Amino acid sequence: MASEHGPRRGKGKDAMERIEALVVGAGPAGLMAAEELARAGRAVLVVEAKPSVARKFLMAGKSGLNLTKAEPFPRVLAAYGAAADPLRPMLEAFGPEEVMRWAEGLGQPLFTGSSGRVFPEAMKASPLLRAWLARLEGLGVARRVRWRWRGWEDAALRFETPGGPRLIEAGRTVLALGGASWARLGSDGAWAPWLAARGVPIAPFAPSNAALRVAWSAHMARHFGRPAKPLALLAGGRRVRGEAVISARGLEGGGLYPLTPELRAGAPLFLDLAPDLTEAEVARRLARPRGKASLSNHLRRALRLDPVRQALLMEFARPLPAAPGALAPLVKALPVAHAGLAALDEAISTAGGVRWEGLDSGLQLRDVPGVWCAGEMLDWEAPTGGYLLTACLSTGRWAGRAAAAARATP
DSSP states (O other): OOOOSSOEESSGGGOEEEESEEEEOOSHHHHHHHHHHHHTTOOEEEEESSSSSOHHHHHHGGGOOOOEEOSOHHHHHHTTGGGHHHHHHHHHHSOHHHHHHHHHHTTOOEEEOTTSEEEETTOSSHHHHHHHHHHHHHTTOEEEESOEEEEEETTEEEEEETTEEEEEEESSEEEOOOOSSOGGGTOOOTTHHHHHTTTOOEEEEEEESOOEEOOOOGGGGGGTTEEEEEEEEEETTEEEEEEEEEETTEEESTTTGGGHHHHHTTOOEEEESOTTSOHHHHHHHHTSOOTTOOHHHHHHHHHOOOHHHHHHHHHHHOSOOSSHHHHHHHHHSEEOOOOOBOOGGGSSEEEEEEOGGGBOTTSBBTTSTTEEEOGGGBSOOOOSSSHHHHHHHHHHHHHHHHHHHSOOOO
């Protein structure tokens, strides 16, 4: 690919070049911004700190790339919680239906699962990424890897590169640097102090879609890696029907992740081990004569509790009360003793980042004209299930279009 967008000035550490349109960060948001800039006729350079692009995107696709969620738009919007209002115009312009058409336009047949989650038939992210990079190359987008942004030097962006320090003056810049989780894949949040120093309001980073740490007793080891289901999880007045996987370090899984905001705020977690039964029905079934059956067999026969859910009941409520009227409330709202959410860098995504009041309607920084932001570096969060990737693509497209239409900074 060609990489020259303007003349270099100076040598060594003083090397400077002028770029018409610069995108910093080559994840989904950055690549989408680059595509929109290039379609608008801008000469675009994408720089990436890692040795290859879209590493978190590829990692997400290893277990099946969940592109988006096929469901009514109000439900899609509600998944973004407090950020639903600022994200609305971006998702209206490029929501689940548009994401699906975009992926199919890259030659990726899709299918929709029973839960509404949308996947490429290939399941992996790599075929889609290869097709996307080929499209970008055809549009003239240049890219460089191992270029790590180190803030500004006057009006220029400073980079640490294999060839030494470099400076770039850009007519327009889109930052798509990710949040602060999975630093090994490129999202380390190192950019936050540089933006804050220029007056950009930054919300502190916090884990989102995070596992819960539990100090299990020894008897739980046999269940590591197994899901607890059917199950409902409750925290802060919110109830989620899903599953939770028991890991060596605690609980994780799609049923738990939507409750991260409530758990982060300190709400206790409860498990409903019999989500299809009322408490009265649980008590009635537990009151059936058990004869010589063990408690384990009685729970299995009366409530269809499998060994995993029985183990959770014993773990958090032992010794179990004998009276059905006392045991039923524990089955329906089992309190989970835990040590809090997993560390920030271990979370699937993060809350926090550039606050919405620091951005104009096109995602340009109010205090740094000529610079737009997109993707997970913005202050929004959403559960897994296609919502994360959809908003990254949507905000990247929005920022790229706004940057393309704007006058170049002096």
